[in-house]
Amino acid sequence: xxxxxxxxxxxxxRQFAENLRILLNNTVCDSATIAARIAPDQHHAIVGTxxxxxxxxxxxxxxxxxxxxxxxxxxxxxxDEDESTFLTVQASVCSLxxxxxxxxxxxxxxxxxKARYTEAHIQVNARHEAFERHLAETRKKGIxxxxxxxxxxxxRRFRPALEDLLECLIVEDLVAPRNAWETTLxxxxxxxxxxQAAAAVRRDPTCAxxxxxxxxxxxxxxxxxxRRTLLDxxxxxxxxxDVPDGERQKPPKFPPQTLNAFRQRPGxxxxxxxxxxxxxxxxxxxxxxxxxxRRRRQHxxxxxxxxxxxxxxxxxxxxxxxxx
Numbered sequence: 001x002x003x004x005x006x007x008x009x010x011x012x013x014r015q016f017a018e019n020l021r022i023l024l025n026n027t028v029c030d031s032a033t034i035a036a037r038i039a040p041d042q043h044h045a046i047v048g049t050x051x052x053x054x055x056x057x058x059x060x061x062x063x064x065x066x067x068x069x070x071x072x073x074x075x076x077x078x079x080d081e082d083e084s085t086f087l088t089v090q091a092s093v094c095s096l097x098x099x100x101x102x103x104x105x106x107x108x109x110x111x112x113x114k115a116r117y118t119e120a121h122i123q124v125n126a127r128h129e130a131f132e133r134h135l136a137e138t139r140k141k142g143i144x145x146x147x148x149x150x151x152x153x154x155x156r157r158f159r160p161a162l163e164d165l166l167e168c169l170i171v172e173d174l175v176a177p178r179n180a181w182e183t184t185l186x187x188x189x190x191x192x193x194x195x196q197a198a199a200a201v202r203r204d205p206t207c208a209x210x211x212x213x214x215x216x217x218x219x220x221x222x223x224x225x226x227r228r229t230l231l232d233x234x235x236x237x238x239x240x241x242d243v244p245d246g247e248r249q250k251p252p253k254f255p256p257q258t259l260n261a262f263r264q265r266p267g268x269x270x271x272x273x274x275x276x277x278x279x280x281x282x283x284x285x286x287x288x289x290x291x292x293x294r295r296r297r298q299h300x301x302x303x304x305x306x307x308x309x310x311x312x313x314x315x316x317x318x319x320x321x322x323x324x
Contacts (some may be wrong), residue, residue: 119156
């Protein structure tokens with residue numbers, strides 16, 4: 001079972017990376033490269049733009065202006081904890097950057113089972129004096145507090161697709177799209193929406209049955225006891241911040257020199273509680289720079305995966321990479 005699961009993760013991660021490459025290079029990019037990297041335990045994968053080791057780099061889009069515009073994408077993937085069948089995004093970061101300095105304008109974050117903030121949110125590097133005064137009065141955020149606000153974007157099932165962001169850039173004339181971009185973009189987004197709809201049905205089959213019966217379909221409950229048990233597990237309520245049993249394992253221990261090499265990289269310092277593997281942006285935690293150290297809001301080297309992925313600093317060769 002373990003071998004078949006590992007094989008499924010590798011194959012589906014490779015296809016995920018290939019689909020992302022096709023989407024970008026048929027819409028807003030000319031030569032974006034995407035890689036899939038499998039963790040040593042072969043239970044997780046990272047897919048991202050210009051992936052080197054455990055760090056992504058922005059890819060240049062076809063700017064409609066003289067100044068360049070960039071996109072940086074990273075996704076942490078595994079197979080779903082209930083059936084070990086469906087490729088699941090555990091966390092993702094999508095950043096939009098502008099100029100030769102690659103200064104971030106905004107980024108979308110998604111982190112499944114996030115304990116505090118909404119799982120799917122957007123943060124924008126912008127200023128609003130009245131709102132920042134309000135934040136200062138609450139003593140919750142510091143200077144430039146607006147970019148520290150986690151604005152919700154639809155939750156787990158109804159969050160925006162990457163295709164939505166690309167379409168926005170195109171119709172707002174910020175990038176010069178390739179010919180026939182609409183066909184590729186719409187086909188890709190349709191696949192995403194269908195997968196999200198199917199996942200929503202698996203988690204709430206009663207709602208799906210009620211609507212199908214309203215439309216005139218006849219739906220019968222599964223007679224197999226194992227299938228009923230699976231359904232009960234799929235629809236069980238989960239509290240905010242719950243972590244599935246399969247995610248509660250402690251990350252593997254690595255030699256101190258491995259972790260120190262990772263932590264000492266400029267702008268990439270991270271401490272990680274057991275059992276958690278977060279995506280931390282290269283904006284990093286800097287002393288005196290706020291919770292995510294966004295004093296300069298300048299992108300210095302992409303998105304980095306921490307936790308389990310710390311080993312890749314020293315033993316990156318041990319992690320199979322699939323470039324597409």
